[in-house]
Amino acid sequence: MGDHGRRWLFADQLGDHFLDSAEQPVLLVEARSVLRRRRFHRQKAHLVLSALRHRAAELGERATFLRTGTYGEALDRVGGPLTVCHPTSYAADAFVRRRDEVTVLPARGFTSTAGEFKAWADGRGDGRRLLMEDFYRDARRRLDVLMEGDGPAGGRWNFDADNRLPPPSDGMKVLGPWRAEEDEIDEEVRHDLDRWEREGEVAFVGRDGPRTFPATRAEALRALRHFVAHRLPVFGPYQDAILSADPVMAHSMLSPAVNLGLLDPMECVRAAEDAYRCGRAPLGSVEGYVRQLIGWRDYIWHLYWHFGEGYRELNRLSARTPLPGWFADLDADAVEARCLSWALRQVRDTGFTHHIVRLMVLGNYALQRGFDPARLTDWFHRSFVDGYDWVMVPNVVGMSQHADGGMLATKPYAAGGAYINRMSDFCGGCRYRPTRRTGEDACPFTSGYWWFVARNEERLAGNPRTARSVHGMRRLADVDEVCAQEAERGDAPP
Known part of the structure; x- marks a missing residue:
């Protein structure tokens, strides 16, 4: 079936950027063993299952959606060959590489490839530490983000010194974050989680509550647009502050959607950069947000693999x-x-x-x-x-x-x-x-x-x-x- 054969999407790889074409067949697996192994937060379990089931509904006949005890049971039922993008944990990566019917592709959903990180790290062969700031500046140049010629926009690589203000005494004066509205799929998920917990099959930490984070690509895009238009302009100066009456302040609240694969981090970066270029958000706030995506997020991802499983x-x-x-x-x-x-x-x-x-x-x-x-x-x-x-x-x-x-x-x-x-x-x-x-x-x-x-x-x-x-x-x-x-x-x- 080649590169356009059936693509297995893990529950944190749900976006179209994990596929090769608009017609590619897809395998989705809801494995109950994941919830049995750990005592997850109830709302985390709800969000992941809701996103997975919403994706299956969107794909319709393109998707084979299996609800099984384990991933192995699902793969035995569907057969191969299958391709999968590099999983995001050592355990999942080891599992897929043991399966002869599965071909593992390079990772997606990040802004720097493994090869680009290795080239950067190898280039620091003089014994210097792998500092995030150096990685971030390299990524800015390579991806041409917030650049003016060969230098950073505004003449500064970072605005950390400006983005450490204590909380404003009169509050943030910012529109609240985008919030999800539950549907019948969420109702089904809640019913299933209640039943599994009642029957003693799974246990959770934390309290149940209305789903607030995106579970679909359409919801994630609305949340991104809302953040860029209404919250990004005031994000920067107070990003290190805490307000008791405002738990989210001007933070994007987009990390769950990005980590589920519903948003490509580069589209978030470009949306924020466009807001700066068009005069709709100040450079300090935009740079602070961009730093979290192409700097810190990718840096953490690559160090996870670079340091090894024993880390x-x-x-x-x-x-x-x-x-x-x-x-x-x-x-x-x-x-x-x-x-x-x-x-x-x-x-x-x-x-x-x-x-x-x-x-x-x-x-x-x-x-x-x-x-x-x-x-x-x-x-x-x-x-x-x-x-x-x-x-x-x-x-x-x-x-x-x-x-x-x-x-x-x-x-x-x-x-x-x-x-x-x-x-x-x-x-x-x-x-x-x-x-x-x-x-x-x-x-x-x-x-x-x-x-x-x-x-x-x-x-x-x-x-x-x-x-x-x-x-x-x-x-x-x-x-x-x-x-x-x-x-x-x-x-x-x-």
């Missing part, structure tokens, strides 16, 4: 603490620390928070307490609607928990209550005080920060970016009291 097991800070039950189960009501309770509530109720909440609230707390990075990675994978193995392994092991010892990020992303106080509006209404290290009203992020520094003193002292924190810790007269207090807290919710 997920790295634990160079010797963090061994199991995830407490209240954290693992998203028990926001058990937590008094306002920012952490709010973050867990967002995940519990929606399966989503934006990136700063993930890194500087959830990840920061886990880093300070030495949560096991492998278990934490699995928790992020299961609990977020846009979470996949390739997304979470580098982001959690490398960026958030520094368990790789600095292969990805130059320093641990640990911060005390002062950072959260500066970049959010939580501390004013919290029973804890961000300036306090000890006592009943000590901020768990402030005391936790110094406990983290004390536990990792030797390693942090040798890093120029963290040596100052070690010097500061050594000057604290109450550091022993801080450490004793945090050790006594154990896995109790703050």
Whole structure:
């Protein structure tokens, strides 16, 4: 059947850019074993199944849609030959390569190919680290994105310094994000998930709720247009801020659609760039959004494969603490620390928070307490609607928990209550005080920060970016009291 034979589309490869022609026959598989293996967020399971079933309905007779226990059962039933684009996890990639009837094609759905990443990485043979900023600039040149001749538009490669403002005191003044409307397919999905859970076949974390993210290509395009027209212009300056009354602020909310394959990341990039060229969005906001797509997203994808499967097991800070039950189960009501309770509530109720909440609230707390990075990675994978193995392994092991010892990020992303106080509006209404290290009203992020520094003193002292924190810790007269207090807290919710 050649290149235009039957294409197997995984549930995160649902867009037309994973096909070779408008007539190509398609195999779609809904394998119940995926939901049995992990305790996924209920809304994540709903979104994936809804997207898969919507795609099958759209394709009609072009699609063979099988609902089976496992992928292997489906392949045995349909026979071959089949082609599939490079899967997005080591486990799925190993599975398809064991099947003689399946031919694996290069990856799609990313802006840089494996060959382009390798050429860039090999070109840095002088021993320098594989920095995201360098990869991003190379991609900008190669893809001709936000360029003016040989240089960056506006004379600057990034606007990070302008995009770190604390939240506005009077709110964002931005139109809310696009929201989905459920249909009969969603009703069927909800009925099935309820039944499977009732019968004990599957179990979920988090709460059910209305589907809010796109499950079809048409919905994803509407969400993209809405973001570019109404939210992108104010996205940039406050992208690192958190507002208690506005969980999504001006963030795009498009990562679930992109990671399902409903949007090609380059069409998002070009739509944002066009808004800048036409004067409908400022360069700082557009550059910040473009950086997330052709910079960070592709960089994470390629590092997932570049570092190898063993990367997920790295634990160079010797963090061994199991995830407490209240954290693992998203028990926001058990937590008094306002920012952490709010973050867990967002995940519990929606399966989503934006990136700063993930890194500087959830990840920061886990880093300070030495949560096991492998278990934490699995928790992020299961609990977020846009979470996949390739997304979470580098982001959690490398960026958030520094368990790789600095292969990805130059320093641990640990911060005390002062950072959260500066970049959010939580501390004013919290029973804890961000300036306090000890006592009943000590901020768990402030005391936790110094406990983290004390536990990792030797390693942090040798890093120029963290040596100052070690010097500061050594000057604290109450550091022993801080450490004793945090050790006594154990896995109790703050």
